[in-house]
Amino acid sequence: MKRAGVIAGVVWLEMLRRKDLYVVFILLAALLVAMAGMNVFGLGQVSGYIKDIGLFAAWLLGWILAVNTSVRLLPQEESRGTIFALLAKPVTRLDVVVGKWLGAWSVICGATLSFYLVTELVILLRGGSFDAATLIQALLLHAVALGMVTAMGVALSTRLHSDAAATLTYVVTGTIFVLLPRIPALLVAQQGARATALMALYYALPHFELFDLRQRLVHGWGPAPWGVFAGIILYGLLLTAVLVMLAWLGYRRRRFARGEIL
Amino acid sequence: MNTPVLRESGPWLIVMAGWGLAFALACRLCAALPLDNGDTDILGRLLGESRSVLSANLYDEADTFFHKGVAHLRKRAFTNDWIQVWHQAVSPTTHQHTEGGEVAEILPWLKLATRADPHNVEASLVMAFWIDTGLRKPRLARQVLLDTLRENPGEYRVSLELGRLAIQQAQFVEAQVRLTAGLSQWPSVLPADDRQALLDKAEMLILLGFLAEIRGDITGAVTHFKNALAIFPERSYIRQRLGFLESGVAPPDSARDRLQYLVKRTVDDACADEDDGHKEGRHAPESAPARK
Numbered sequence: 001m002k003r004a005g006v007i008a009g010v011v012w013l014e015m016l017r018r019k020d021l022y023v024v025f026i027l028l029a030a031l032l033v034a035m036a037g038m039n040v041f042g043l044g045q046v047s048g049y050i051k052d053i054g055l056f057a058a059w060l061l062g063w064i065l066a067v068n069t070s071v072r073l074l075p076q077e078e079s080r081g082t083i084f085a086l087l088a089k090p091v092t093r094l095d096v097v098v099g100k101w102l103g104a105w106s107v108i109c110g111a112t113l114s115f116y117l118v119t120e121l122v123i124l125l126r127g128g129s130f131d132a133a134t135l136i137q138a139l140l141l142h143a144v145a146l147g148m149v150t151a152m153g154v155a156l157s158t159r160l161h162s163d164a165a166a167t168l169t170y171v172v173t174g175t176i177f178v179l180l181p182r183i184p185a186l187l188v189a190q191q192g193a194r195a196t197a198l199m200a201l202y203y204a205l206p207h208f209e210l211f212d213l214r215q216r217l218v219h220g221w222g223p224a225p226w227g228v229f230a231g232i233i234l235y236g237l238l239l240t241a242v243l244v245m246l247a248w249l250g251y252r253r254r255r256f257a258r259g260e261i262l
Numbered sequence: 263m264n265t266p267v268l269r270e271s272g273p274w275l276i277v278m279a280g281w282g283l284a285f286a287l288a289c290r291l292c293a294a295l296p297l298d299n300g301d302t303d304i305l306g307r308l309l310g311e312s313r314s315v316l317s318a319n320l321y322d323e324a325d326t327f328f329h330k331g332v333a334h335l336r337k338r339a340f341t342n343d344w345i346q347v348w349h350q351a352v353s354p355t356t357h358q359h360t361e362g363g364e365v366a367e368i369l370p371w372l373k374l375a376t377r378a379d380p381h382n383v384e385a386s387l388v389m390a391f392w393i394d395t396g397l398r399k400p401r402l403a404r405q406v407l408l409d410t411l412r413e414n415p416g417e418y419r420v421s422l423e424l425g426r427l428a429i430q431q432a433q434f435v436e437a438q439v440r441l442t443a444g445l446s447q448w449p450s451v452l453p454a455d456d457r458q459a460l461l462d463k464a465e466m467l468i469l470l471g472f473l474a475e476i477r478g479d480i481t482g483a484v485t486h487f488k489n490a491l492a493i494f495p496e497r498s499y500i501r502q503r504l505g506f507l508e509s510g511v512a513p514p515d516s517a518r519d520r521l522q523y524l525v526k527r528t529v530d531d532a533c534a535d536e537d538d539g540h541k542e543g544r545h546a547p548e549s550a551p552a553r554k
Contacts, residue, residue, distance in 0.1 A: 046366050046367055048327060215332075224351060224352040
């Protein structure tokens with residue numbers, strides 16, 4: 001795992017060099033400052049909409065960063081030909097996959113933390129605040145959800161080039177976000193094979209909605225029950241482990257021919 | 263002719279000629295095409311027709327804020343599996359409404375909804391209601407309604423709301439003008455047989471009837487009440503009042519008191535009406551009370 005940590009460190013250096021994070025961070029800050037500057041009938045203390053927009057932006061930007069970062073790490077090594085140098089070192093394929101995932105996930109978590117901090121800062125300036133315990137829960141669950149998205153991106157990029165992997169990850173995760181929570185309502189009007197297919201999807205795919213505590217945070221409902229919170233964390237970590245495992249299975253026998261790549 | 267010079271400047275000449283041609287074509291097209299319909303703000307140009315969808319979403323968000331983040335319940339095929347149980351545990355599910363100063367939290371969403379689509383009259387009316395009753399700023403509510411009327415000149419609902427606001431402020435002359443205008447604009451975009459449109463028309467007629475009574479115009483009041491009864495014959499109070507007026511007997515309660523009662527609305531009314539909506543199984547956003 002130490003070798004995976006070293007690979008993750010390289011991912012960090014690369015991400016800091018690419019400047020994507022700074023651009024996204026500036027974008028979020030500009031959006032929040034513009035929203036905070038909106039004069040709503042002279043109601044200076046109103047901050048609920050900034051909380052909502054800030055957290056929505058944190059989820060949206062976190063998702064975009066997670067997909068775009070995770071899907072390019074392995075194909076990039078191949079297209080540059082650096083995969084040969086990497087695999088020539090005493091590292092296993094598992095180290096590479098775990099290292100890339102860990103690097104991408106930790107970078108995205110760092111970026112997401114900074115999104116939450118800038119949102120909190122703008123809200124403090126407007127005279128509002130988040131409940132600390134709920135904020136910690138929300139941040140941790142968000143981080144685990146990003147871990148799943150990142151693992152899915154890495155898994156798909158082991159067999160597809162980065163553009164195809166990105167498209168597929170966006171489609172799958174987007175569908176999960178939108179469709180999965182609605183399946184119990186959709187099943188009211190469905191029967192037969194269609195209902196069975198929906199049920200299969202419902203239990204097979206990760207339920208991102210469980211990781212979304214934005215409404216609790218924005219409307220001051222306080223922290224979620226800690227037992228349920230721990231259960232959801234465990235569920236997320238388990239699914240992440242499964243997806244990383246899938247990525248390794250897809251990568252462990254992958255053949256690289258220098259002539260095909262270079 | 264110097265060939266290298268021509269080779270150097272040739273591409274530039276082609277670019278300039280192309281640009282000149284495009285400029286001339288643009289001038290000609292601008293002169294030939296009719297002017298747009300005045301929908302010239304940046305959002306309108308950027309979003310086109312999708313602005314109404316964005317506005318509706320922002321209006322829904324205001325409704326979510328009114329319910330403190332609790333989403334409207336949908337019928338589900340199952341509710342007892344572990345995913346549903348966990349989701350209910352982490353999501354706010356208790357039916358609640360914003361109270362006190364928290365009411366102000368829904369206003370930014372309504373303002374954004376009306377900015378996204380100035381023709382979203384429903385959002386403007388709800389916004390004016392909350393500014394008036396929640397924040398107790400009737401002047402500001404009136405300004406919002408006037409802005410809405412400027413964007414939607416034929417909307418009777420805005421005129422009705424302005425009329426109600428004027429009655430609350432005991433400005434009966436303005437109320438008369440607004441309600442008469444509203445009556446002439448009715449039914450605006452709604453179908454003439456729409457129940458809410460009919461309720462609104464009856465309300466305008468009844469308010470105009472009481473305003474006529476205050477002016478001492480009993481004939482006018484009788485006409486308005488009769489027209490209202492033609493729409494809803496079961497209104498026993500109006501029938502009784504009509505009887506008093508036609509027989510020349512003074513009604514037991516004054517027209518002023520009755521008018522104030524009719525236009526008085528509180529935040530509690532909105533919440534109670536909203537709760538009734540839930541009992542009846544209505545799921546559409548209802549952040550303002552139904553009219554009496």
